[in-house]
Amino acid sequence: MNADLYVPADGWLHRADPRVKLALAALLLILSLALRQTGVIMLALLVEHALLITSKIPLRHIVRIWKMLLPLIAMIVIMWPLFDHTGVNVLLSFGPFVLTEQNLVMAAVMGLRVPALAFACFVLLFTTDQSMLVRGLVALGVPYRIGLTISTSLRYIPEFFAMFSTISQAQQARGLNLKTRKTSLAKRFRAYIPVIIAVLIQGFKMGENVGRAMESRGLGMQGVRRSYYRRLRMRPADWVILVIAMLCAAAVVALAMAI
Amino acid sequence: MTNIIEAHDLSWHYMPLTADGQPVQALDHVSLSVRQGEFLAVTGATGAGKSTLCLALTGLIPSSVDGFIHGQVLVNGDDTNQAAVADIARHVGYVQQEPRAQLFSITVEDEIAFPLENMGVPYDQMDRRITEALNLVSMNEFRRRKPTALSGGQMQRVAIAAALVSEPDVLILDEPTAALDAAGKAEVFAALEAIRRQRPITIVMAEQETDWITQCADRVIVMDEGRIIRQGDPALFADDPELFISNGIELPEACEMAWKLNETEHCTEGANSSGTVDDANGGHAYHFATTDEALRALSNGGLAALGGQQVESHASTVLSAQSPLTSPSMPSMSFASTQSVQAMQPERRDLTNQADQPRQHVRTGQQHSPRRNSPDRQLSSGIAISHLSYSYDDSPALSDVSLSIPSGMFLALLGRNGSGKTTLAKHLNGLLTPTSGSVTVDGLDTSKHPIGVLAQHVSMVFQNPDDQIFCSSVRDEIAFGPKSIGYDADQVQQLTDDAIRQFGLHDLSDAPPATLGYGDRKKVAIASVFAMNSGIIVLDEPTAGLDRAMADQLLGILANLNAQGVTVIIISHNMRAVARICSHAAVLDDGCLLGFDTTRDILTDTALLSKAGCAVPLAVQASLALGVKPHEAALTPGEFAARFVPATRVQSDATQPNSPTPHTGVPR
Numbered sequence: 001m002n003a004d005l006y007v008p009a010d011g012w013l014h015r016a017d018p019r020v021k022l023a024l025a026a027l028l029l030i031l032s033l034a035l036r037q038t039g040v041i042m043l044a045l046l047v048e049h050a051l052l053i054t055s056k057i058p059l060r061h062i063v064r065i066w067k068m069l070l071p072l073i074a075m076i077v078i079m080w081p082l083f084d085h086t087g088v089n090v091l092l093s094f095g096p097f098v099l100t101e102q103n104l105v106m107a108a109v110m111g112l113r114v115p116a117l118a119f120a121c122f123v124l125l126f127t128t129d130q131s132m133l134v135r136g137l138v139a140l141g142v143p144y145r146i147g148l149t150i151s152t153s154l155r156y157i158p159e160f161f162a163m164f165s166t167i168s169q170a171q172q173a174r175g176l177n178l179k180t181r182k183t184s185l186a187k188r189f190r191a192y193i194p195v196i197i198a199v200l201i202q203g204f205k206m207g208e209n210v211g212r213a214m215e216s217r218g219l220g221m222q223g224v225r226r227s228y229y230r231r232l233r234m235r236p237a238d239w240v241i242l243v244i245a246m247l248c249a250a251a252v253v254a255l256a257m258a259i
Numbered sequence: 260m261t262n263i264i265e266a267h268d269l270s271w272h273y274m275p276l277t278a279d280g281q282p283v284q285a286l287d288h289v290s291l292s293v294r295q296g297e298f299l300a301v302t303g304a305t306g307a308g309k310s311t312l313c314l315a316l317t318g319l320i321p322s323s324v325d326g327f328i329h330g331q332v333l334v335n336g337d338d339t340n341q342a343a344v345a346d347i348a349r350h351v352g353y354v355q356q357e358p359r360a361q362l363f364s365i366t367v368e369d370e371i372a373f374p375l376e377n378m379g380v381p382y383d384q385m386d387r388r389i390t391e392a393l394n395l396v397s398m399n400e401f402r403r404r405k406p407t408a409l410s411g412g413q414m415q416r417v418a419i420a421a422a423l424v425s426e427p428d429v430l431i432l433d434e435p436t437a438a439l440d441a442a443g444k445a446e447v448f449a450a451l452e453a454i455r456r457q458r459p460i461t462i463v464m465a466e467q468e469t470d471w472i473t474q475c476a477d478r479v480i481v482m483d484e485g486r487i488i489r490q491g492d493p494a495l496f497a498d499d500p501e502l503f504i505s506n507g508i509e510l511p512e513a514c515e516m517a518w519k520l521n522e523t524e525h526c527t528e529g530a531n532s533s534g535t536v537d538d539a540n541g542g543h544a545y546h547f548a549t550t551d552e553a554l555r556a557l558s559n560g561g562l563a564a565l566g567g568q569q570v571e572s573h574a575s576t577v578l579s580a581q582s583p584l585t586s587p588s589m590p591s592m593s594f595a596s597t598q599s600v601q602a603m604q605p606e607r608r609d610l611t612n613q614a615d616q617p618r619q620h621v622r623t624g625q626q627h628s629p630r631r632n633s634p635d636r637q638l639s640s641g642i643a644i645s646h647l648s649y650s651y652d653d654s655p656a657l658s659d660v661s662l663s664i665p666s667g668m669f670l671a672l673l674g675r676n677g678s679g680k681t682t683l684a685k686h687l688n689g690l691l692t693p694t695s696g697s698v699t700v701d702g703l704d705t706s707k708h709p710i711g712v713l714a715q716h717v718s719m720v721f722q723n724p725d726d727q728i729f730c731s732s733v734r735d736e737i738a739f740g741p742k743s744i745g746y747d748a749d750q751v752q753q754l755t756d757d758a759i760r761q762f763g764l765h766d767l768s769d770a771p772p773a774t775l776g777y778g779d780r781k782k783v784a785i786a787s788v789f790a791m792n793s794g795i796i797v798l799d800e801p802t803a804g805l806d807r808a809m810a811d812q813l814l815g816i817l818a819n820l821n822a823q824g825v826t827v828i829i830i831s832h833n834m835r836a837v838a839r840i841c842s843h844a845a846v847l848d849d850g851c852l853l854g855f856d857t858t859r860d861i862l863t864d865t866a867l868l869s870k871a872g873c874a875v876p877l878a879v880q881a882s883l884a885l886g887v888k889p890h891e892a893a894l895t896p897g898e899f900a901a902r903f904v905p906a907t908r909v910q911s912d913a914t915q916p917n918s919p920t921p922h923t924g925v926p927r
Contacts, residue, residue, distance in 0.1 A: 006365065129365045129366075130364075130365045131364065131365055131366070131369045152363055155363060155364070155365060156363070159359065159407075166721070166723075166726055167726050167727075169685070169690050169721075170719075170721045170726035170727045171726075171727060171729075172690065172710045172711075172714070173688055173690060173710070173714060173718065173719040173720075173721070173788075174714065174718065174727065174739060174740040174743060174787065174788065174791065175711055175714040175715070175740055175742075175743030175744035175745075175791065176739075176743050177709075177711045177743065179709060179710075179711075193729075194729045194730075194739070195729075197729035198725065198726065198727065198728060198729040201725060201728065201729065201773050202723075202725045202726070205725070206357075206359070206360050209355060209357060209360030209361065210360050210361070210363050211323070212314075212319050212323060212353075212355070213353075213355060213360060213361035213363065214363065214373075215319065215322075215323055215344045215345065215348070216317050216319060216344065216348050216351070216352070216353035216422075217348060217353075217373055217374040217377060217421060217422070217425070218345045218348040218349065218374050218377035218378055218425065219345060219377055220343075220345050220377075221343075221345040221346065221348075221349075221377050221378060221379070222343065222345065222346070224377070224378060224379040225379050226376055226377060226379055227375070227376050227379050227380055227381060227382060227385075228376055228382070229368070229369065229372035229375070229376055229382070229385050229389075230369075231382070
């Protein structure tokens with residue numbers, strides 16, 4: 001099972017400097033978080049998809065993320081009218097659930113904010129391998145240890161998924177019933193507890209071993225200035241991307257303020 | 260020659276495992292010196308302290324591991340009590356057992372670059388050094404690949420390269436081949452040989468693969484309970500086999516063969532003389548240091564009394580089993596278990612009343628507690644696999660596999676890593692369902708029944724015991740299986756007690772399994788599946804990572820189960836264990852079934868085994884070299900000794916069958 005975050009491809013975004021991509025992702029995140037306008041969220045989503053598709057990310061990765069997010073989006077859209085009762089044209093109403101034209105739109109926007117934020121991250125994570133990510137972070141001033149922690153965590157995410165899958169199978173082979181569809185969410189979660197515990201234990205042990213491996217290869221050597229194998233160079237194209245991104249972001253903010 | 264490593268009276272205690280526990284002693288006054296350029300092998304039973312010693316030589320103990328140290332370790336002049344791990348790492352490379360934990364980068368290149376980066380090596384030198392390191396292990400063409408997409412052997416070679424790129428003086432390896440198949444092991448040892456030829460380097464390797472050690476190592480130390488009990492050169496295996504046997508360490512095949520031959524001869528002699536073992540040879544008659552030496556000696560008729568003459572099989576202690584495809588009756592050959600922990604004792608024995616065994620209900624463990632009333636173990640009615648094909652996404656894993664596994668078979672699934680063994684096993688309890696074809700277990704089509712139901716018929720243990728362990732006590736862990744499949748509280752209690760007794764886990768029954776050593780965790784994992792009381796039990800590499808004594812203990816329990824009619828299926832690379840214990844074997848290669856027959860027929864088909872990447876046991880090789888027909892070949896050293904050490908050395912014992920071969924003298 002390949003649950004890697006990095007998707008190797010020969011795309012323009014892959015070639016871009018990681019610092020630019022970090023900035024891009026940050027801009028998209030901030031815009032999606034700070035602004036509520038429908039247009040902004042939709043624009044963010046559109047831009048994110050355009051970036052990924054033009055950088056030759058196969059559609060199935062994008063679809064996979066959407067599939068994972070769908071339950072969360074649905075939950076938000078359904079729960080929104082419970083708390084936001086603004087709006088005049090009531091479409092549906094029972095008990096605390098009041099659906100109006102206006103808050104239906106709001107619900108959709110809130111729901112769509114989730115993929116907007118997620119894909120902002122994936123614009124970075126799909127196109128940047130973990131070494132370049134660390135390199136970019138360090139070049140921006142993040143201490144190496146933190147950069148290493150972040151990128152190693154990302155590297156081991158697919159490992160955790162694989163572990164989870166193997167452990168689920170091992171536990172099912174002992175009769176653990178994980179496929180109950182009819183019981184409540186709480187019960188289903190409780191059924192997974194043996195798996196979660198085993199994953200945590202294994203994960204902890206693996207973490208210890210990873211740490212030892214890193215130390216035994218000289219991590220944290222004193223009195224030495226750490227060098228880097230991956231080179232970073234801002235090409236003219238990178239500057240262009242950066243400038244365009246910032247201009248667009250500024251324009252969006254201005255428009256959003258004006259409306 | 261200077262000593263590059265010196266340990267002076269080193270003792271290490273790990274922190275207590277539980278809040279109210281005692282510190283666990285792992286090293287006990289160890290004093291050791293390693294000369295520069297030496298290849299030192301560290302052997303010992305599971306838990307003897309090999310890994311701990313390796314950690315102590317890298318400085319990870321005491322700096323990064325919680326515990327208490329006494330004594331001193333000097334590595335290349337650095338005192339591990341004072342120097343930082345990173346500084347010691349300039350001169351010491353370390354390779355762990357598990358590839359996935361020590362390959363944490365996104366490409367092979369980055370992995371090798373990491374140590375160079377840490378040392379501050381200038382950018383323009385990095386490429387060259389990375390290439391050099393990768394060339395040492397012949398992995399340069401895999402530079403851009405993701406480490407986890409490689410095979411086990413390849414991953415460990417990358418780990419070795421990463422340890423070597425800093426050009427250390429010492430390389431410490433902790434059982435680097437434990438998780439690998441035969442090909443992977445060969446790759447790693449070949450890489451180490453190549454490295455030694457090109458660089459002056461000191462190697463310390465903890466290892467259970469004693470066959471390889473005899474070829475590579477300059478010196479061997481034997482550890483037991485944290486102490487070094489013996490040191491010597493690899494001839495130690497041949498000179499003093501009892502040392503290793505009594506410590507539960509697996510002897511190299513040739514040495515085990517020699518030991519068995521000597522043992523049989525002394526027994527035969529002793530039976531004749533007046534109570535005292537008359538050792539006319541004044542020592543061991545057989546002394547093989549390597550497999551080649553053994554084969555040469557044995558095929559030249561180096562056996563006493565053979566003297567180049569035709570071999571005559573004496574009273575065969577083995578009945579040939581019927582082919583499973585033509586007859587559903589259980590093979591009459593089975594393995595008698597040893598309940599106590601005795602290393603190297605199990606012998607193939609003939610249980611002639613096997614064929615009359617009741618087919619349905621069998622009580623478990625009846626000989627020990629006649630009043631106990633454990634729920635009856637329902638025996639299997641058989642497994643039918645018909646034209647099974649399976650693909651993971653787009654890559655085919657199994658192609659048109661058909662076989663029929665009748666009740667009571669002890670089947671080994673053989674083949675390389677990636678040949679489809681685990682995939683096939685996972686179809687047996689419905690974890691995977693066929694892409695095409697069908698699998699029927701006890702009359703149930705696996706694609707039509709949930710795993711929970713199939714788990715009542717087939718219980719499966721994965722290779723890594725930590726994939727299952729999650730409870731806070733061994734007892735709870737073992738009880739989990741039977742509880743999940745629906746036994747009531749009383750039955751669960753009985754099954755749990757029975758399992759704890761069978762596996763000797765009584766003293767540990769309240770301990771948290773996650774805090775136990777690897778061997779005990781493995782026992783708990785297998786016990787917890789044993790307690791599920793199913794008619795079919797499947798185990799993936801049950802002996803991997805275990806010393807010989809523990810492996811034999813586990814296999815003994817499985818053989819006992821099998822003798823009661825339970826179908827046992829094991830996936831194993833351990834050909835010697837398979838030869839000792841399995842009745843049948845199925846060989847997979849690249850998703851296809853190459854052969855399915857009795858163990859004897861499979862193990863003597865050397866062409867088949869070679870194609871599938873499996874080793875041929877020495878006893879088989881020796882039998883065939885003697886010109887014995889395949890169906891009379893011996894599969895284990897014990898069988899070989901029993902069969903081909905002639906009775907002619909017994910002078911006047913009337914109960915021995917006559918043999919026309921005269922005694923021609925003892926070879927030296």
